[in-house]
Amino acid sequence: MVNDNTLFVSVGNSATAPHQRPFSCTISPVVLFAVLDHYLRRDNKQEKVIGALLGVRSPDGTEVEIRNTFSAIYTEEDAQIVLDKEHYNNMHDLHQRVNPEEQILGWYTTGPNLTPASAPLHTVFAQDTGNFRPIHVTFDTEQLLKSDDMGVQAYTSAPVGFSTKPGDCLYLPVPCDIKYVDAERSGLDMLASAKSTESRSVSLLSDMDHLEIAIGKLQEMLQRISEYVDSVVAGKEKPNNAIGRYIMDTVSVVPKVDSASFEKMFNSHLQDLLMVVYLANMTRTQLSVAERLNLLVSN
Numbered sequence: 001m002v003n004d005n006t007l008f009v010s011v012g013n014s015a016t017a018p019h020q021r022p023f024s025c026t027i028s029p030v031v032l033f034a035v036l037d038h039y040l041r042r043d044n045k046q047e048k049v050i051g052a053l054l055g056v057r058s059p060d061g062t063e064v065e066i067r068n069t070f071s072a073i074y075t076e077e078d079a080q081i082v083l084d085k086e087h088y089n090n091m092h093d094l095h096q097r098v099n100p101e102e103q104i105l106g107w108y109t110t111g112p113n114l115t116p117a118s119a120p121l122h123t124v125f126a127q128d129t130g131n132f133r134p135i136h137v138t139f140d141t142e143q144l145l146k147s148d149d150m151g152v153q154a155y156t157s158a159p160v161g162f163s164t165k166p167g168d169c170l171y172l173p174v175p176c177d178i179k180y181v182d183a184e185r186s187g188l189d190m191l192a193s194a195k196s197t198e199s200r201s202v203s204l205l206s207d208m209d210h211l212e213i214a215i216g217k218l219q220e221m222l223q224r225i226s227e228y229v230d231s232v233v234a235g236k237e238k239p240n241n242a243i244g245r246y247i248m249d250t251v252s253v254v255p256k257v258d259s260a261s262f263e264k265m266f267n268s269h270l271q272d273l274l275m276v277v278y279l280a281n282m283t284r285t286q287l288s289v290a291e292r293l294n295l296l297v298s299n
Helices: 028-038 087-096 118-126 182-196 207-233 239-254 259-298
Strands: 007-011 019-027 049-055 063-072 073-078 080-083 105-111 133-141 152-159 168-172 174-179
Touching: 007 049, 019 028, 019 133, 019 152, 019 168, 028 063, 028 105, 028 133, 028 182, 049 087, 063 087, 063 105, 063 133, 080 118, 105 118, 118 168, 152 174, 207 239, 207 259
Parallel strands: 019 063, 019 174, 105 133
Antiparallel strands: 007 019, 049 063, 049 105, 073 080, 133 152, 152 168
16 A cells, blocks of 8 residues: 655754655554454543554654654543543553554554644654654544555644744655564455355465465466566566566575485475474374363362
């Protein structure tokens, strides 16, 4: 998911000539699930939820990676949102004990649009972002599964004129991507596979099943690449330089191994995997037998 909005920020100080760099923001899928869970568990009287965004930031502030979040408690007084600072500080302290490398990056709210009440609250979170401007992300829960951008919009702020009044700022949209690692991709694929079942549930796959699925996907991708290259060589499809460079970079990192050596190496790793599975099953069986024997002895 990518937004086309691009913001360029100045990097530098009075001693060095400032230069422009594009601002980028990435969000972990864990954040999406946490925000959605917070929204589903909200009080019936609340129309939206608010929380803090945590993660890491590059030294120059042009790259932001949102990795985690925690919910915040708020009340509405005279059309203004008042944050429960005690609860917010306690949650921040607890999170710092678990993940000290993650810092406050900004805040989130559910809803499709920005509201006038967002500006003063933006100033509150700015107190914990140091010399950087906080990031504000809106999650449209109605468009989460209906649009390509999943209803996620990210903003940063800029001061308006010389006003020092809290909340006097201009919101600027910034590009926002959903970024996941291999471990998260496996979990997302498993969750996605449950949508085709009537019970909306799925069981965990064994290591052999994962290996079979991975080999199948690899064969499918190799087939697609082979068909594309054959079409370009035959003149049926116009060549794409970017795709050609990606294919060349991928092929260059593959070690040159003959088929006999590769088969021997693959079978060796497969035997190791089967041995690990066998030992795990045997350990599980021994633990189950020991537990039942303890129950018999105690009775």
